[in-house]
């Protein structure tokens with residue numbers, strides 16, 4: 001088996017609140033006097049398969065409780081970058097929804113500053129380059145999403161893009177159009193979770209209505225040959241997260257995951273974790289799993305990583321540097 005850990009890797013899709021170290025939740029939780037589940041993993045780690053995406057997302061509730069103070073956001077963001085480094089990730093994009101971190105009085109701007117401070121500390125210590133994406137949430141109002149887009153625009157020096165996350169099965173993307181228009185006009189990049197809990201029509205909506213430049217997951221894209229062909233032709237990257245996609249039941253088995261078929265059709269697929277803690281995974285172990293499942297090797301690894309470099313929300317100079325790091 002290829003030693004993926006040693007290889008320089010890029011990750012495009014990972015949620016900060018789903019990737020908090022278990023030991024850190026335990027430590028801060030104790031400090032805050034929270035009543036923690038025993039064992040604590042039951043509150044933070046998803047079972048092999050959840051009932052659905054909403055069930056999977058409930059594993060984030062406890063982590064959010066320890067992410068309400070500036071010092072804790074700094075620590076968690078710094079540790080996240082250290083974890084990327086240990087995984088061999090040289091460029092990682094991390095996303096989170098700032099509006100979920102205001103329970104103890106932090107303002108949106110303070111939340112972003114706290115996370116940025118931790119990411120910068122981690123980057124200085126490890127040399128990992130990190131991009132920050134702010135998430136709008138599907139169940140929230142158009143006005144809330146606009147506030148997130150404005151926040152991203154006001155922090156464009158440290159935020160590379162916006163995302164739409166949350167319960168795709170029950171909430172369409174169209175109401176969030178104004179936020180995505182604002183982000184585009186501010187020069188921010190756009191990605192949208194789609195084709196995970198709903199079908200290919202949701203991917204089409206993300207591209208046509210929200211101007212998505214990348215699609216989070218997109219595992220159900222084969223349901224529409226037309227959408228599939230559009231995404232292939234325009235090389236729109238799919239941020240696929242195989243283990244998470246199985247756990248949320250977006251695919252019924254890992255062996256049936258479309259990533260291998262899509263790669264063979266020259267669709268721009270990439271490999272990420274989605275949730276390092278909730279799914280107990282790393283980019284290293286995602287590629288190990290793909291090697292076992294589909295007999296992937298160097299060609300597939302480098303192909304996906306080049307796709308990721310080409311789809312990263314970075315400057316052209318950084319993109320060239322990243323492409324240069326991807327070697328055997």
Ligand SMILES: [Zn+2]
Nearest residue numbers: 015193216274
């Ligand atoms: Zn996600």
